[in-house]
Amino acid sequence: MTPNPEEPPLRPRIEQLGEKAGAVVLVVAVALGLLYAMNLNEPLDLQFMAGNYEVLLEGAVLSVLVTGAAYSSGMALGFVFGWLRTSKHRIPRGLATGWVEAIRGTPLFVQLLFLYNVLLYYFPTLESRLLVTGFLALALNTSAYQAEIFRAGLQSVAAGQVDAARSIGLTYWGAMRTVILPQAIRIVVPPLTNEGISLLKASSLLFYIGVQELTYEGRILTFGGKLVETYLMVTAIYLAMTVPMSKIIAWLERRYRIPGLGIQQEVRGRPARGARSLAARVLGIDGAGLRMAALMVRRGRVLIGKPRRESRNESGMD
Amino acid sequence: MIRVEGIHKWFGTLHVLKGISFEVKKGDVLVVIGPSGSGKSTLLRCINLLVLPDEGRVLIDGVQVNSPKIRPEWVRQQVGMVFQQFNLFAHLTALENVTLGLRKVRKVREEEAKRKGKERLARVGLVHKIDAYPAELSGGQQQRVAIARALAMDPKAVLFDEPTSALDPEFIKEVLDVMTRLAREGMTMVVVSHEMGFARNVANRVLFMDNGLVLEEGTPEEVIAAPRHERTRAFMNKILE
Numbered sequence: 001m002t003p004n005p006e007e008p009p010l011r012p013r014i015e016q017l018g019e020k021a022g023a024v025v026l027v028v029a030v031a032l033g034l035l036y037a038m039n040l041n042e043p044l045d046l047q048f049m050a051g052n053y054e055v056l057l058e059g060a061v062l063s064v065l066v067t068g069a070a071y072s073s074g075m076a077l078g079f080v081f082g083w084l085r086t087s088k089h090r091i092p093r094g095l096a097t098g099w100v101e102a103i104r105g106t107p108l109f110v111q112l113l114f115l116y117n118v119l120l121y122y123f124p125t126l127e128s129r130l131l132v133t134g135f136l137a138l139a140l141n142t143s144a145y146q147a148e149i150f151r152a153g154l155q156s157v158a159a160g161q162v163d164a165a166r167s168i169g170l171t172y173w174g175a176m177r178t179v180i181l182p183q184a185i186r187i188v189v190p191p192l193t194n195e196g197i198s199l200l201k202a203s204s205l206l207f208y209i210g211v212q213e214l215t216y217e218g219r220i221l222t223f224g225g226k227l228v229e230t231y232l233m234v235t236a237i238y239l240a241m242t243v244p245m246s247k248i249i250a251w252l253e254r255r256y257r258i259p260g261l262g263i264q265q266e267v268r269g270r271p272a273r274g275a276r277s278l279a280a281r282v283l284g285i286d287g288a289g290l291r292m293a294a295l296m297v298r299r300g301r302v303l304i305g306k307p308r309r310e311s312r313n314e315s316g317m318d
Numbered sequence: 319m320i321r322v323e324g325i326h327k328w329f330g331t332l333h334v335l336k337g338i339s340f341e342v343k344k345g346d347v348l349v350v351i352g353p354s355g356s357g358k359s360t361l362l363r364c365i366n367l368l369v370l371p372d373e374g375r376v377l378i379d380g381v382q383v384n385s386p387k388i389r390p391e392w393v394r395q396q397v398g399m400v401f402q403q404f405n406l407f408a409h410l411t412a413l414e415n416v417t418l419g420l421r422k423v424r425k426v427r428e429e430e431a432k433r434k435g436k437e438r439l440a441r442v443g444l445v446h447k448i449d450a451y452p453a454e455l456s457g458g459q460q461q462r463v464a465i466a467r468a469l470a471m472d473p474k475a476v477l478f479d480e481p482t483s484a485l486d487p488e489f490i491k492e493v494l495d496v497m498t499r500l501a502r503e504g505m506t507m508v509v510v511s512h513e514m515g516f517a518r519n520v521a522n523r524v525l526f527m528d529n530g531l532v533l534e535e536g537t538p539e540e541v542i543a544a545p546r547h548e549r550t551r552a553f554m555n556k557i558l559e
Contacts, residue, residue, distance in 0.1 A: 163368060164405035164464075168419035168471055169395035178422050182409050258409050259451045 036228065048226050053233055059217030060237050066131070066213060067200045070138035074199075075192075077143035082150025096147065103144030109205055112137040116209050134206040134213075142199050149195065153188035154180065186256055193249040197242045204238075214238065319344045319506050320397070320475055325364055325374035327357075334360050336530040337374070342475070347507045349517040349538075352527035353553060358510040359402075361527070362477045365508065366397045378474070395423060398468030402480040404460040406452035412439060412463045413448040416470045424471070438466040442496050458489025462496055475506035482513055512557060514542060526550045 036044060084096035103111070115137045119126060126132060157180050165175035207216035218234040320342040327335040334357045342348050350358050363369040365376055367383065367390040376384045383393045406415050417435040420426040426434070439445055442462035452460055461481055468476050478497065482490045494516050501507055501520045511517070517524055517538050524541040526534040526549075534541050534550045545551045 158405075158408075160401060160403050160405035161407060164399075164401060164407065164467075166368060166391075167366060167394055167399040167401075168467065169391045169423040170419070171391055174422055178418060179407055179409075183407075186409070259454060 033232070044232075045226055045229050048224070049229050049233055052221055052230075055217050055221065056214060056230075056233055056237055059212060059214040060241065062211070063200065063203050063213040063215075064241065066135055066138065066206065066211065067196075067203045070135050070203075071142060071196050071199055073135075074139040074142035075146055077139070078146025079150050081143060081147035083154065085147060085151040086154050100144045100147050103141055104148075108137070108141050108202055109208070111141055112205055112209060115140070130206075130209055130211050133209060134203070134211040138199060138203060138206075141202070142195060145195050145198075146192065149188050149191045150184070152191075153184035156187050157183045186253075186258065189249060189253060189256075193246060197245055200241060200245075201238065319346075319379060320365060320508070321375075321377040321380075322361075322365065323375040323377070325361070325371045325376070327360055327364060327369065327372050334530055335364070335371070338527075338530075338532055339374075340525060340532065340535065342506060342508060344506055345504045346523065347501045347509065347521045348523050348525060349521040350508065350510045350525045350527060351512060351517065351541075351553070351557075352533075356527045357530045358527055359479050362399070362479050362508060362510055365477055366394045366399055368394075368399070391423070395419075395471050396474050398471055398473035398476040400461070400464050400468050400476060400478045400481050402484050404452070404457070404464045404484070406455075406460050406463055406467070408452055411449050411451055412444060412455070412466075415452070415463055416467045419467070419471050435466075435470060438470045439463070441469065442466045443492075456489055457485045458492045461485065461489075461493045465493075465496055465500070469500075475508065476500070478507065478509040478511065480510050480512075482511065514558060518542060526553070528553075 033044070081096040081099055084092040085100070087093045087096075112133070116133045119129065119133055119136075123129075161179050161183065162175055165179040166172075170178065203213060204215035206213055207219060210216070214234060214237060218230050221230045224230075322341070323339050325335050325338045326333070338357075338361055340348070350361065352358055360369055364371045364384075367376070370390075371384055374384075375382050378393065378396055381388070383390075406412075407418065410418065413432065413435050416438055417426075417431040420431040420434060421428065436445060436448060439448055442465055444459060444462055444466070447455060447459060447463075450459075452463070455463065465476075465481075481497065482493050485493065490513070494513060497507070497509070497516065498520050509516070509521070521538050524536065524538050525532055526541055526545070526547070528549050533547045534545060540546075541550065542554060545554055
């Protein structure tokens with residue numbers, strides 16, 4: 001293989017750009033940290049950090065527990081609301097839509113304060129009030145967002161799929177279970193992950209009502225005067241939780257991709273480990289992407305993904 | 319085998335079917351033609367109750383099936399359907415598409431379903447594609463898988479809703495060949511299609527629909543070559559140009 005001087009220049013690889021941008025941010029951050037550490041008047045107190053991180057980890061555990069519980073309860077509720085939003089009947093659809101609008105149209109912080117006072121008013125003797133309030137606020141909030149995700153997922157499965165499922169004798173629920181849900185889930189997983197990550201971050205608001213989660217513990221620590229050290233640790237712990245989450249889901253997505261469907265990425269040479277195009281990432285994650293995917297499905301085109309197996313390329317048409 | 323008596327269907331205020339009656343005997347191939355919007359697809363969907371007729375009766379082997387006493391799921395197992403847009407399950411391989419009904423509706427054991435599925439795919443000439451996903455198949459191949467899927471349930475009759483009109487011209491023949499073979503094997507078929515060659519060579523009866531009514535019914539020679547009705551004649555002229 002001799003290099004060909006005539007060969008046109010390769011197009012820039014967006015995914016490389018994305019990774020580079022991330023790397024740049026990291027490097028700048030590290031440099032800033034070093035600069036600060038080298039400020040001899042006030043170096044980073046590493047001893048303080050080593051001595052106090054465990055309290056923060058305990059807070060992080062509570063963050064994860066509250067978020068996890070709220071996320072899964074919110075998912076059950078959100079699925080029902082999302083499904084109702086696809087209903088033919090006006091009343092259930094209207095109720096679900098009202099719920100989604102009310103939650104999405106108000107700040108989570110206000111919902112939290114509102115719920116806190118409502119519970120205080122009606123259940124003045126409630127046990128572990130703080131935790132219950134925090135859990136409920138997060139669960140109710142995420143249920144509305146997840147409802148929207150499920151609605152979009154369900155609606156993006158082509159109507160013809162339902163016809164076909166029923167034409168072989170499946171019942172409504174049979175078609176739901178074996179045809180609609182398996183397809184909708186693949187569409188819904190990326191935005192659901194995104195919502196999970198958002199919720200974990202949003203759980204930091206619970207510090208305000210006194211739930212002793214990560215941010216709360218961090219704030220208590222800052223009373224010792226080591227602000228930068230403390231928030232550096234808090235930030236790092238949040239990152240250490242959110243980044244693996246998105247990686248795991250990215251892996252799941254690849255694993256359950258439907259071969260031949262989706263935006264076909266160009267694979268040049270060996271793809272970078274875990275690299276996905278920025279476009280696909282945006283498409284996979286935000287609402288606009290979801291709507292676009294839904295649109296494509298409705299046009300009878302494709303939904304997610306591309307197979308990793310090269311051999312699929314030849315077997316496409318004949 | 320299939321008898322339709324005085325079927326009416328309204329979508330809102332739109333009167334789509336205005337009293338349709340016909341009969342399909344065992345082994346018959348009935349081709350339904352007519353301008354778009356004349357209610358052909360709705361009529362087909364009324365037969366397997368994907369659309370419930372508002373008035374009239376649908377009888378299969380003498381039993382009225384559009385009745386609250388009969389589960390529509392049971393009816394749809396008796397009468398297979400092939401769609402214009404194929405509608406293969408996008409997340410399943412060709413073989414899984416064909417066996418889904420056996421596994422989930424008939425509760426057939428896995429190996430038995432697979433054996434039968436492979437046999438049906440062989441009948442449409444696609445044994446080598448059993449592990450391919452729909453998006454990896456050409457339109458013609460997808461439609462042949464869809465036919466195999468309908469056949470897997472051992473239906474008494476198969477309904478075809480414009481099976482070739484979403485296909486590129488190069489793939490039409492392979493689908494028509496499969497359908498012709500099926501007809502020769504004695505399958506009862508109701509086909510909505512504008513493939514006049516197929517209607518001439520394979521159908522034993524042709525039905526011309528316009529505006530929710532049956533205008534003309536007869537042998538292919540009568541309806542295609544010598545239509546009596548003015549509208550039929552105009553339609554044939556347009557189509558055969």
